[in-house]
Amino acid sequence: MANELTISGRIVSVLPLQTGTSKSGHDWQKQEYILDTGGQFPRKVCFSLFGDYLTKFPLQVGNDVTVSIDIESREWNSKWYTEVRAWNVTYASQQPQLQAQAPQPAPSAPPQPQPAPQKQAADNLPF
Template sequence: MDITGTIRNVLPPKTGEGKNGPWKKQEVILETEGKYPKNICFTFWGDKAESPLFRNGSAVKISFDLESREFNGRWYTDAKGWKVEPAGGEAPQISEDNTIYHDESNAPTDADDLPF
C-alpha cells in the first residue's frame, strides 16, 4: 500500500537489544491529504529508520504494510513502513511554530487575528 502526505512529527528514535541483536525503530506521524486529513503513525525498523526525508514538513510517499495482532483479547494494528520517497508537487508552507499550512489561503495573515 502507498499513501502520500506531509510528515507532521518525527518522534525520537528508539533502540534496544533483542535475542537477534540490536534493533532500531523510528516512528513518524503523517498527515494525509484531502478534505478530511488524518494523522497516521508509521513505524520504520532497522536501516529503514534512517532517512533524510524524516523531517517535519516533508511531503512524502510512504509504502507500508498493515499488520494486526491479538494480545490478551485485544487487537493492535501497526502500520509498518518499508519505503519512503519524496512526493510530487510543492512542499507545504511551514510557519515559525512548525504549524503546517497546505496553501497560503489558510495561513494566518496577522498574529492578532482571532479565528472566530
C-alpha cells in the same frame, strides 16, 4: 499476492526513537512518524520505520512523501495491536510529474472564459 498500499502526505511529527535488544541478542531501533494526508478530509496516520530503513529514508517534519506500507495486527493478552510499517519512501521532489503544463496564452490574447464546475452528486457526502 496483496496489493501495494501507499499513503501520501506531509510529515507533521517525529516521535522519539525506540531501541532495544531482541530475544536473540540483536539490537534494534524503530522510529515513528505522524503523516497528515491533507485534502478536504485530512487524516493523521502513525507509521514506523524499522532498522536499516531509518538511515535509508531520513525523514523530517515538513517532508512531503509517499510511503509504501504494510499493515499488520497482532494479538497480545486478548487485545489487538495494529502497526503500519513503511518499507519504501518517495520524497515529493522525486515523484514524476503527473500532468504536463499547458502552454501559456500569448500576453495579448484575451482570457478565455472558464465554465463553472459541475457539482457531482457524491460531492455532498460526508465521507
